[in-house]
Amino acid sequence: MIVRVSQTGPVDATFEAPPSKSYTHRALIAAALASGRSRIAGPLRAADTELTARGLESLGVPLEWLPGEIAVTGCGGTFPAAGEVVIDCGNSGTTLRLLTSAALLSRHPVVLTGNQRMLERPVGPLAGALQALGGEIAFPGAPGYPPIRVSGRLRGGKAEIDGSISSQFVSSILMAAPYADEDVELALPATPASRSYLDVTADVMLRFGARLKRRGYDWFRVESGAAYRGRDYRVEGDYSSASYLFAVAAVCGGKVTVRGLNPTSVQGDRRFLDALEAMGCVVTAGDDAVTVERTGDLHGIEMDMSSSPDTVQTLAAVAAVATSPTTITGTAHLQYKESDRVGVTAETLRRMGAGVEVTEDSLTITPAPLHGVAVDPHDDHRTAMAFTVLGLAVGGMAIRDPGCVEKSFPGFWEALYAEGLL
Numbered sequence: 001m002i003v004r005v006s007q008t009g010p011v012d013a014t015f016e017a018p019p020s021k022s023y024t025h026r027a028l029i030a031a032a033l034a035s036g037r038s039r040i041a042g043p044l045r046a047a048d049t050e051l052t053a054r055g056l057e058s059l060g061v062p063l064e065w066l067p068g069e070i071a072v073t074g075c076g077g078t079f080p081a082a083g084e085v086v087i088d089c090g091n092s093g094t095t096l097r098l099l100t101s102a103a104l105l106s107r108h109p110v111v112l113t114g115n116q117r118m119l120e121r122p123v124g125p126l127a128g129a130l131q132a133l134g135g136e137i138a139f140p141g142a143p144g145y146p147p148i149r150v151s152g153r154l155r156g157g158k159a160e161i162d163g164s165i166s167s168q169f170v171s172s173i174l175m176a177a178p179y180a181d182e183d184v185e186l187a188l189p190a191t192p193a194s195r196s197y198l199d200v201t202a203d204v205m206l207r208f209g210a211r212l213k214r215r216g217y218d219w220f221r222v223e224s225g226a227a228y229r230g231r232d233y234r235v236e237g238d239y240s241s242a243s244y245l246f247a248v249a250a251v252c253g254g255k256v257t258v259r260g261l262n263p264t265s266v267q268g269d270r271r272f273l274d275a276l277e278a279m280g281c282v283v284t285a286g287d288d289a290v291t292v293e294r295t296g297d298l299h300g301i302e303m304d305m306s307s308s309p310d311t312v313q314t315l316a317a318v319a320a321v322a323t324s325p326t327t328i329t330g331t332a333h334l335q336y337k338e339s340d341r342v343g344v345t346a347e348t349l350r351r352m353g354a355g356v357e358v359t360e361d362s363l364t365i366t367p368a369p370l371h372g373v374a375v376d377p378h379d380d381h382r383t384a385m386a387f388t389v390l391g392l393a394v395g396g397m398a399i400r401d402p403g404c405v406e407k408s409f410p411g412f413w414e415a416l417y418a419e420g421l422l
Contacts, residue, residue, distance in 0.1 A: 003402040003413065005372070005388055005422065007395030010254035013419040015245045017237030017260040019044035020267065021408050022200050024235050025052050025094050029102060029175050030208040032061040034074035036230025041069045043235050047406045048092040055087040055099050059106055074230050077179040079106040089114040089146075091379060091407065093121055096146060097168040100126060101176040103150035104135050111140070113147035117379070123148055126169040129161040130154075133173070133184060156180030156224055163192030170220070171201040177222035178210045186220045193332075196268025196307040203266055207233065237261040239269040240310040241409045244385045246292040248421065250276050250318045251393035255293040263290065272311040275303050279322060298322040300367070306330025312363070313386035316345050319365040320354045321393050332361040344383055348375055352394065372396025381407040388412075392421060 024044040029052070031038035043049065045065060053070070057063050060080035062073040079102075087103075089096035089112055096112050100123065103110035113119070124144030127137040134155030140147050154176055163170045170192055177184035192198065195217045205212055211226035237260035249256035263285040273290065277283045278301045282293045300322045305312050312328055319326035331342050342363055346356040351373045355366030372394050377384035381404045391397025405412045416422045 001402060003388070003399045003422070005391030005395070005397040005399060008252055008392050008421055011248055011252050011419070011421065012255050013248065013421070014257045014259065015415055015419070017242045017258050018409050018411060019235040020238040021046060021048055021240070022094070022197060022238075022267070023204065024049045025098060026171070026175065026201055026204040027233050027235060028052050028056060028070070028072065029098055030204055030228045031072035031074055031230065031233070032056040032059075032063070033077055033102065033105065033176075033179065034208060034228035034230045035076045036074055038072045038074065038230040039069050039232045040072065041232065041234040043070050044238065044408075046408050046410050047090070048094060048408060051090050051092045051095045052099070055089065055095055058085050058087055059110070074228070077105060077227055081106055081108060084109045084111070086111045086113065089118060091115050091117060093118065093166070094168060097123065097126060097166065097172050098175060100148060100150060101130060101154070101172040104130065104152060104154040105176060105179050109149055109151040111147055111149045119146050121145070122165060123169070125162040125165065126172055129159040129169070129173060129186070132159040133157055133180065154180045156182035156184045158185045158187070160187045160189060162190055163188055164190045165193060167192040167194045167197045170198060174198075174201055174205065174212070174220060174222055178205075178224065178227050180222075180224050183224045184222045188218045192217055194268065194307060194309045196266065199266035199268075207231075236265060239265060239267045239272065241412075242290070243269060243272045243311040243314040244389050244409070244412070245415070246273065246276060246290070247314050247318050247389045248392060249292045250279070250281055250294055250298065251321050251389060253294050255291060257289055257291040259289040261288070261290050263287070268307040269311045271305070271308045272314065275301060275305075275315050276318065278303070279318065300324035300326040302327045302329070304330045310382060313341055313345050313382050314389065316349065316363060316365055317386045317390040320349055320352070320367055320370060320390060322367050325364055325366045327362055327364045329362045331363050341380065341383065344378055344380070345386070348373065348387060352390075370394045372398070374398040374400065376400050377404055379404050381405045381409065385409065385412055388416070
């Protein structure tokens with residue numbers, strides 16, 4: 001299947017933000033480990049979050065998707081699965097990483113695996129830290145890469161962990177840490193990638209009853225025995241997904257409002273709005289909605305997006321229609337995502353006519369006359385959505401495998417159709 005994208009003029013559109021994928025994953029895990037029953041209101045039901053839900057169900061946690069919510073009966077910190085469990089995490093790195101530490105709370109070994117791309121995504125730093133905390137980790141395939149077999153016990157203590165590939169290594173241990181035999185203390189020798197997601201993790205943990213101390217992004221301590229408690233919890237809107245909607249206003253001109261967003265959210269991808277503002281857009285925020293408007297030219301900028309990784313491709317799409325070059329830094333870890341996002345973005349922009357320069361940790365886009373091309377997103381939802389947005393400005397774009405957006409934004413195509421953009 002192919003979605004064809006035509007050029008459109010100035011827009012005036014209003015959208016509802018989909019629920020946060022990151023918050024939904026973490027709320028599911030906290031509720032599954034909690035004592036008692038939780039109601040998670042407004043969750044994201046997408047391919048990734050369903051994989052996490054199925055993984056928790058296979059570990060013995062009763063979970064039910066209801067209209068507008070998920071009901072979860074927590075296991076009190078010990079997964080009751082009757083024997084060894086194999087969890088297929090598909091293409092969801094979040095599922096595999098976050099459940100790896102939680103697997104130590106099962107009575108029996110747990111094997112976590114996924115699709116071919118998942119088997120190429122490193123997890124060695126997470127495995128090393130878990131071994132220091134009492135876990136027994138084995139790699140049936142290539143050392144340091146899934147599949148990963150987890151057994152042993154989360155005893156706790158001190159460990160050092162390198163989060164420069166992914167902050168999810170750190171989040172994984174933090175989320176399971178309230179159930180360790182003793183306090184867990186993590187030292188991070190290097191600045192973690194996507195560090196703002198550690199703020200999301202801490203937010204969910206604290207709201208479910210954990211006790212956590214931290215020093216910025218280089219030291220965390222989680223108190224043993226301060227367990228999660230079942231509760232009613234509402235998932236906030238997703239700034240990562242909203243970025244594509246805001247970018248429509250930036251590349252096409254006009255105005256886009258997105259409702260259902262927390263204006264004080266700790267989500268790092270909220271910084272995408274700062275980038276748009278610096279490029280010449282007007283951003284206004286209310287209690288529950290954010291509006292982006294562009295009436296003049298876009299100007300190139302220099303921006304560190306290391307804490308806003310999921311909007312790098314969206315920013316690259318906007319940069320391609322600016323009047324001067326844009327340099328995006330903090331991109332090194334994007335090669336470990338669902339695809340090599342920098343490589344795919346650079347190759348596609350060059351085919352469209354833009355000038356692109358790539359270094360180990362940066363991406364520079366020099367605008368030039370553009371033309372539409374066929375885009376193979378390489379099964380990466382964010383690539384498909386970013387180049388759809390750019391196609392609305394350029395026209396003549398063909399997006400292959402449009403179903404890959406189910407991973408994070410199942411209603412993406414419907415939202416654009418409803419506003420007459422496709």
